[in-house]
Amino acid sequence: MSTIEKSTKAARGTAQCENTNINLLKANDYVADIIKNEMAKNGTLLINITSSAGSGKTTLMQKTAERLKDKLKMAVMVGDLETERDAARIRETGIQALQIVTGGICHLEAQMVHQVLDQFDLPSIDLLFIENVGNLVCPSSFDLGEDYRVTLMATTEGDDKPKKYPKMFLTSDMMLVSKSDLLPHLPFSVEAVVKDAKEVNHEIDVIQVSALTEEGIDQWCDWLLAKVKEKQTVSVNA
């Protein structure tokens, strides 16, 4: 069907109109609300981790699990187009990790998260991570019912990303500048990346981290512990 055929057909007859203003992501947002309620009921903190491919999401999950597994109960669901590799890597640290294979879809949708939710014993889980598909574009539009969205920005990616992918940084609560151990070897300016990120989203928090040297990992884990505590207080009072 070509565009030309369509426009000649459209010229005849009268038409009735309905003004709708339906959000295209209405179905996604409906499921995201269900997830949100589920988390609130159980006092589980849900964090959506996004970034480009290869910026260190899985390594950060491993490091975070090592640090926090004695302090709280943590679990991870991880989205990828194919393979179980990331979930297997995270499981090596002794925490529950579940792989969502999207089969070619470039982002996770609330429906996919909801489908695997009953695999987790939520009342016993304090902190649940969703490691999104590596992509700074599409995942920014899909609310997964998370409490916080955290975006990793690796020093190897170049310091110009926040203005190139503004929606992701606008909707994130935290930017982790990862692989900071490589800074001496790269033409990457932390000052420039923070300035751009703050111009897009003045409320975004920033921590510089390295899973290798452990720079910033304490600060990251303290932030998580504080947010978990906050969530459980709200849940008890509700």
Place this chain on the structure above:
Amino acid sequence: MHETSIVNSIMRTLVNEFDAEKLSRLKGIYVKVGILSNIEPRLLHNAYSAFHLTNPGYPDAELHIESTELKIQCEACNHITDVKNYRFICDVCQKPSKNVIQGEEMLIHKVEFND
């Protein structure tokens, strides 16, 4: 990939909102997409044509896409600023703002049917 799922989502939404008889007279779908929605109108048109290749329903329905520019409204002075170069800062009082009033839309804002 993304645009294909958006088209599927538009069609699924219409099926949920309107009855089959009405949909058989579907003439036009008007969507509004903001610059922040990451939807590229040209690719959305292509994905829509591709949808019709595998779905014989609604052959006359035309897709109209309106792109909207990015605007913020300052919480402090209420001034509306056209955001340039993704600087989310008020033109008048220079305060940063995340209060996006236009440019994030992904809306089906009008649906047209033949009589």
